[in-house]
Amino acid sequence: MPRVGAPVVQTRDLTVQYPRVRALDALSVDVPAGVTGIVGVNGAGKSTLIKVLLGLLAPTAGEARVLDMDTRTHGAAIRAVVGYMPEHDALPPDVSAAEFVLHMAQVSGLPRTDARERTADVLRHVGLAEERHRPIGGYSTGMRQRVKLAQAIVHDPRLVLLDEPTNGLDPRSRDDMLDLISRIGHDFGISVIVTSHLLGELERTADHVVVIDSGRLLRASATTDLTQTTGTVLVEVLGPYGSDRRVGQALLDRGIQAAPDGDRIRVRIDDPRALDVVRDVVTDLGLGLVRVQEIHHTLEEVFEATGGAR
Numbered sequence: 038m039p040r041v042g043a044p045v046v047q048t049r050d051l052t053v054q055y056p057r058v059r060a061l062d063a064l065s066v067d068v069p070a071g072v073t074g075i076v077g078v079n080g081a082g083k084s085t086l087i088k089v090l091l092g093l094l095a096p097t098a099g100e101a102r103v104l105d106m107d108t109r110t111h112g113a114a115i116r117a118v119v120g121y122m123p124e125h126d127a128l129p130p131d132v133s134a135a136e137f138v139l140h141m142a143q144v145s146g147l148p149r150t151d152a153r154e155r156t157a158d159v160l161r162h163v164g165l166a167e168e169r170h171r172p173i174g175g176y177s178t179g180m181r182q183r184v185k186l187a188q189a190i191v192h193d194p195r196l197v198l199l200d201e202p203t204n205g206l207d208p209r210s211r212d213d214m215l216d217l218i219s220r221i222g223h224d225f226g227i228s229v230i231v232t233s234h235l236l237g238e239l240e241r242t243a244d245h246v247v248v249i250d251s252g253r254l255l256r257a258s259a260t261t262d263l264t265q266t267t268g269t270v271l272v273e274v275l276g277p278y279g280s281d282r283r284v285g286q287a288l289l290d291r292g293i294q295a296a297p298d299g300d301r302i303r304v305r306i307d308d309p310r311a312l313d314v315v316r317d318v319v320t321d322l323g324l325g326l327v328r329v330q331e332i333h334h335t336l337e338e339v340f341e342a343t344g345g346a347r
């Protein structure tokens with residue numbers, strides 16, 4: 038059993054060489070428990086990494102450990118405690134979600150009665166309770182993605198690997214799927230590794246983000262560290278027309294960097310006095326301070342800064 042707080046996945050110099058392409062190139066990363074997003078453009082190596090982690094593809098060099106088990110030697114043991122949602126859809130059209138997920142539960146070793154119970158539970162969790170007896174062939178893309186997610190968690194895994202689960206979904210279904218992923222990771226206590234080529238969507242779902250590009254590690258950190266403050270706040274004041282300009286000018290007069298931003302004032306806070314000066318200036322001018330809002334980087338901005346986005 039891995040120690041509490043131990044990484045769920047560790048790779049060291051992990052390399053996968055296909056005949057023409059090096060899909061993973063000396064990738065060394067620790068993935069902690071919780072929800073982790075693996076982000077990279079198409080072809081970055083995300084699906085290859087997942088295949089290695091499941092023990093389905095042997096590394097050319099280096100090693101990968103999942104829940105402290107070596108993927109080269111413990112593939113079957115890993116797959117018993119890890120769920121997998123593949124990117125592409127290979128669902129049988131003629132069977133119902135209930136039949137399919139029950140079958141997958143039994144394949145993963147659950148006795149029939151437990152498998153039935155778990156199937157009913159997970160189909161309810163993913164929001165397919167009502168439609169579960171209809172043939173999958175008539176399902177929408179969003180429903181099919183939820184069937185794939187249900188079969189990935191039906192055996193109550195410790196870790197689940199989701200390959201591009203939001204692919205092909207409209208914005209609303211994508212939000213539903215992201216909420217579901219967050220619940221699996223945060224309420225059900227199953228660690229989640231989720232791949233995506235869209236950084237923005239992982240911002241509110243993932244606790245950690247691993248950015249890969251051409252099989253190499255660009256960045257691995259807590260989402261909150263990546264989206265750290267820009268050193269700028271937006272200040273909103275209450276007063277007659279032009280109050281924001283007067284505040285901005287008063288701040289500049291006192292040596293604080295400030296610039297208009299719509300009807301608010303963008304203020305640099307590198308100077309430790311800055312927030313005190315804002316409060317003093319607003320009071321001196323007889324105005325009200327409505328809001329001081331810290332501005333954070335978005336993941337997209339960070340990715341662009343590291344040269345990963347295309």
Ligand SMILES: Nc1ncnc2c1ncn2[C@@H]1O[C@H](COP(=O)(O)OP(=O)(O)OP(=O)(O)O)[C@@H](O)[C@H]1O
Pocket residue numbers: 055056057058059060077078079080081082083084085086201234
């Ligand atoms: N079986 C294979 N044989 C040869 N090359 C492969 C194979 N699978 C993937 N590749 C190549 O390896 C690189 C990484 O592919 P991979 O599928 O891991 O990337 P990805 O980040 O998951 O992208 P996508 O989201 O498009 O699947 C790509 O250049 C791809 O063309």
